[in-house]
Amino acid sequence: MTAIDIKKNLRENKGLWIFVGIALVVAVLLGVFVSPWASSSPDGLERIAEDKGFTKKAEEKKPAWEHSPMKDYAFPGVKSEKASTGVSGLVGVLITLAVATAVGLLALGLNRLHKKRMSSEGSPDAP
């Protein structure tokens, strides 16, 4: 996608970008300002693990991946618990936005590659 493509896209899909912008603002507001006030009770699975006594199965075992920078949605170095959750919410929203966009671009890249290959093979249904 070239810069000209992006400009053209922005002009032609103005409504779409407004929609995406509003949705992003909503996601950020939820992740930053609402999440610190979410219930801290155990979720359904955690509660059952406690009640049936198998929580220790997870606690005894070393996690397979120990390098999560924001374990339990706490941003390192932020002292206030609420602020810590809010900051990790913001960072998480931006990371998911970026990764899902990258997955989309990967699929689009595969699509273009596929079309190119189809047309170079002279397939009749190529565009």
Place this chain on the structure above:
Amino acid sequence: MHIPDGFLDPKTWGATYGVSAGITAYALYKVRDRLEGKKIPLLGITAAFIFAAQMLNFPVAGGTSGHFLGAMLACVLLGPFEGFLVMTTVLIVQCFFFADGGLTALGANIFNMGIVGGLLSYYLMMLVKTPLSRWIGEKKALMSSVAVFSWFSVVLASAACATELAISGTVPFHMTFPAMVGVHSLIGIGEAIITTFALVVVLQSRPDLVDAYKGPALLPTSTAGEVA
């Protein structure tokens, strides 16, 4: 219901990893053939919204909480395989950056929340929605079947989770299955409310952005061939 490391035995997490990896590859293949550039920001924003909404645990009965899943919403808005890939993305980010769900259990979590709660529940929803739309109209049919099957999506995902715990020998089936399905049938009510509300908002503002909506205004003929 993100499963941590240690709850599943190797055969169970291995098998679910295999299935989830296979479906992810198939989803990329399916999406490759139909993805348009303008859908990419929608994939990104849907993932970001679901991530944020999943942080919002709401209290259910007796000191237990639940949170939005979003798999049905993603599939309805974006299409089933796009929605599945969005759920997979959210689960991978939660696992690696937030230690929410174990790395060995990632395949199982994708299986439960992406395949069972997403793809399977979406197709069950469509089985009901398509004939229903002839009776009560497309919009009402979509909203009502999404309301019902978003509840099912959470319950089915929790049933899959309980089954994996039992197969792993972590906890007997009869001890965990009724409890998991019971508490998630409450959490599912929250899921149905949030999913239906979000769907109504998008349907009212930009019905063209709802993949599962095949309303007459958008589809000139009943055969979808001409829709670009």
